[in-house]
Amino acid sequence: MSHAKKKSPATVQSGLTMADLAKLAGVSKITVSRALGESPLVTTETRERIQALARKHGYKLNVSARNLRLRRSHTVAVIVEMKPSSSRTMWDPYPLSLLGGISQELTSAGYSVLLTTRHDAANAAVQAADGLILLGQGVHQDAVRLYDRMGLPMVVWGAESGQDSHIVVGSDNRQSGISVAERFLSIGRRHPVFIGNSDHPEMAQRLHGFVDELAGHGIKPLLLQRVDWTLESGVDAVRSLFNRKVRFDSIFACSDLLAMGAIRALVELGMSVPNDVSVVGYDDTPHGASFLPPLSTVRQNWQEGGVLLARKVLALIDGQPVASQMLPTNLVVRAT
Amino acid sequence: MSHAKKKSPATVQSGLTMADLAKLAGVSKITVSRALGESPLVTTETRERIQALARKHGYKLNVSARNLRLRRSHTVAVIVEMKPSSSRTMWDPYPLSLLGGISQELTSAGYSVLLTTRHDAANAAVQAADGLILLGQGVHQDAVRLYDRMGLPMVVWGAESGQDSHIVVGSDNRQSGISVAERFLSIGRRHPVFIGNSDHPEMAQRLHGFVDELAGHGIKPLLLQRVDWTLESGVDAVRSLFNRKVRFDSIFACSDLLAMGAIRALVELGMSVPNDVSVVGYDDTPHGASFLPPLSTVRQNWQEGGVLLARKVLALIDGQPVASQMLPTNLVVRAT
DNA sequence: CGAGCGAATGATATCGATATCAAGATATCG
DNA sequence: CGATATCTTGATATCGATATCATTCGCTCG
Structure with missing residues (x-):
């Protein structure tokens, strides 16, 4: 039965699985998995052969399957306070720069950035995230506390309040x-x-x-x-x-x-x-x-702040000890 | 064997599955699935009973598992052009407002918003997305073409070029x-x-x-x-x-x-x-x-633009016919 | 020369949800 | 009253990747 799947390779949108690759390479699924995962358990020769094959056929890892098996989402949710009207946060450039730094750092670590607004954060996908980054929550300390209770690794952009349990990154x-x-x-x-x-x-x-x-x-x-x-x-x-x-x-x-x-x-x-x-x-x-x-x-150095936020969450997810950190700012003296 | 999983309910972080719920309710997994999915195949009575149970125990759907089974990611990737330095796009407020509209609309439709920068877009998670939204690609028509080849439902913010195959939303x-x-x-x-x-x-x-x-x-x-x-x-x-x-x-x-x-x-x-x-x-x-x-x-009405971008991708994903659309702008006459 | 060891690979079970088809329970009709 | 239609529920297979344990093969060493 399972052999009956004859997909015409071009018709189905890159529907290539590890099993398919395995058949092509004449090895088992697990060997393919190891080869693509840079595992030391396979010969350099087979690893390279399989990787070449994967590249040639445009193989794409099924993230859902991996996440399911590994019991992690490889995702960090970024919760942004975005008010609907023309309030400050909406117009301010800083979240975007922060976002840039965050996205850059997380993506290069193989994580996905899930963007949500505060209102939507009850979302199932958010709750499945491996970690949380909160932006623009300045005034809403209660909101911070709410997310804190989700028990996820969490880093907040803002000011250190001394009494909080979570990690804070911000400008000094x-x-x-x-x-x-x-x-x-x-x-x-x-x-x-x-x-x-x-x-x-x-x-x-x-x-x-x-x-x-x-x-x-x-x-x-x-x-x-x-x-x-x-x-x-x-x-x-x-x-x-x-x-x-x-x-x-x-x-x-x-x-x-x-x-x-x-x-x-x-x-x-x-x-x-x-x-x-x-x-x-x-x-x-x-x-x-x-x-x-x-x-x-x-x-303030937003970009760097974003990178730092990302690094801290990743470290938390990794179980490493992490401390809050305030970034130095520059007083730019011009004419006034 | 499979009955041997005795997790202490509080220890494991919300590790409640449908199977667990099913056991609690004295029904089968599939019935739980249907009850939570608002399927008309279950009695109103059992549906409500199970939903109450799920709420009580803080059940959380495993998104990866569902996505794997359904062969979709329920995710739309938003690819933002963010230059690393202090260039215009970085500082401009508009992507954030657009992002707000997008996020709001997609999330309320049960989709996740995956944020990436142009550079990272080769990411596996992006390729698994059900749809694509491109922002700030103004100058980079070549980039647009690149993504176009991924064959995903795609909507671009910007100007209609007449010769493009993809859907465009923008200001008029x-x-x-x-x-x-x-x-x-x-x-x-x-x-x-x-x-x-x-x-x-x-x-x-x-x-x-x-x-x-x-x-x-x-x-x-x-x-x-x-x-x-x-x-x-x-x-x-x-x-x-x-x-x-x-x-x-x-x-x-x-x-x-x-x-x-x-x-x-x-x-x-x-x-x-x-x-x-x-x-x-x-x-x-x-x-x-x-x-x-x-x-x-x-x-320009950024927020509305974001909402519209989101609606168009969703419609595309849904297989509905979609057309490009330009939003009206307002000439605000002040003193100059 | 055979026991034993390590390297490379494979068979199977599993993650948690849902589609499919089957089956039991109940209702409807001539 | 028996047969069929309808409603509700369940057993099983499946999505694609990876962990675990088993297996094979070649090689070293006593």
């Missing part, structure tokens, strides 16, 4: 805050303002670094809480400072958009950047570099 | 060009300039629409070829126009960055926007909306 937000503070101090600024959302873990870290470093010099910055990271929000923030007649000479904004908005408002209000007020943004977006005046900002 | 670039032309004509502009890369299929379509519509009014726009879509490139373009003493009164730039660069150069050269020169950009980036003056631009 705290150090960023310190660097900006140092910069402000070095150019003699004494009345700094921080614009951002302190409820957001990553921004909170920046704030802490900023505050702590300044405190060492007896300076207490003003926190201007802003939930939106839009340009308008930056404009608005500076106006409110002005209306409240607050004295300030430097601004650390948590996004380039906020920073540019702030600068615009400053200029409108007759102040000079950077003479009267220094401004530093965050993210090093292309707009910032071309802004007038060119924006000083903090740059 | 040609209509966009027409709309901008109409706009320029309606406000009495007679010396329009197009800034962009005519080698890029999507931009070429915009150019054609633009040129054709203007030709109907006896006007021939000037094409300013620019490979980079940066702000600097826009500045540079306008300067070169100025140096060549070209007369112009309107600019259609193929990206918001180009447009903003152009405007900056215009202002520097003492011209007024929009009094002397009208400018329209492309993409409706958040920066553009907040630009001073607020940028007029063409908006």
Whole structure:
């Protein structure tokens, strides 16, 4: 019966199995499996013969079958927080760069990248994943905890919260805050303002670094809480400072958009950047570099972050010990 | 022998199979399969009983096993062109929005989204996919052809080239060009300039629409070829126009960055926007909306595009007839 | 020269789900 | 009331790869 499968080789879309290859090579299935799997159990000669045969006939491994037998999916699920509207995350470039790094690293390790949004993550395929990478979960610590309970190897992009059981990879937000503070101090600024959302873990870290470093010099910055990271929000923030007649000479904004908005408002209000007020943004977006005046900002290395995220999950899957890690950032000093 | 598997239910990580469920319910595996698969072949009563049991014990379908048996992967591979450096595609927001739409639609149809970069696409998992979606392949028609040969259902984001065998979904670039032309004509502009890369299929379509519509009014726009879509490139373009003493009164730039660069150069050269020169950009980036003056631009609906891409692949996989489709764009008239 | 050893290969069972066909239970009809 | 149609369930084979144990063959060494 099983010999009755006479598929015309070109008709059926590459329906070549190991059994077929085995017959062609005059060996058994298992030998084919070993030959293709670089097992040392077969002669170099047979291995090469079979590999050549496989190449010639365009043999393709059936991933499902292998995964079934091996009881692993060779898949890492990447869960991205994507809000449906034009909110920040949706427009921000960073997930894509991160994704690039992740995809590159995982694929070259023979893993697949399964992309899902937070809402869909109950998916059977996600639950079958060998590991999990969470992106953009910043505000949703509860979501993180939810996935944590799935018991899978998991790495999260974001800020270290100290109390979490999972591995975190992110930019060194705290150090960023310190660097900006140092910069402000070095150019003699004494009345700094921080614009951002302190409820957001990553921004909170920046704030802490900023505050702590300044405190060492007896300076207490003003926190201007802003939930939106839009340009308008930056404009608005500076106006409110002005209306409240607050004295300030430097601004650390948590996004380039906020920073540019702030600068615009400053200029409108007759102040000079950077003479009267220094401004530093965050993210090093292309707009910032071309802004007038060119924006000083903090740059994160997304690509490398993605690679690191991937390496950590793989190590976890492999049972190796893994630690959280924060990537250094660069303070890019331009004109502001 | 096969009865010897006594796994302690809590120890093994959710190692519950249909066979286990069957034993618990006192039925056969196949009945469980049918009950969970909403098959009409089982009584409503048993179906519900088994579903409840499955929920209670946290049963999880083994995707590999099902895919193996069904000879399909229930997976659509999304191949994204991601250049390693800080090139446009890397930073552009659009792939993420597209990805959002794709992921949403595919996941809710029970499919998985396999993310890969162009380089990794020889991957076994990709070749096992039931369908392919290509993003950001704009310039690389050769790449498209390569995947086309895999013989999988395939949908490409981009511009319709007329000679291709595959399905294309994209924004109606040609209509966009027409709309901008109409706009320029309606406000009495007679010396329009197009800034962009005519080698890029999507931009070429915009150019054609633009040129054709203007030709109907006896006007021939000037094409300013620019490979980079940066702000600097826009500045540079306008300067070169100025140096060549070209007369112009309107600019259609193929990206918001180009447009903003152009405007900056215009202002520097003492011209007024929009009094002397009208400018329209492309993409409706958040920066553009907040630009001073607020940028007029063409908006594409990425999210919807993603959903549409997904629906088309699914239809193709399903064997239904499918046609290419171009999504309408919106000309957002602001101050420029 | 035969026991014993290692290298290379193979036969079989198995991973977990579903298609197919068979069979038992129940209902319907003349 | 018996026969056939319908409904529900089950036994078995199967998808394609790999782990395990068995087997074959050639070779070394006492």
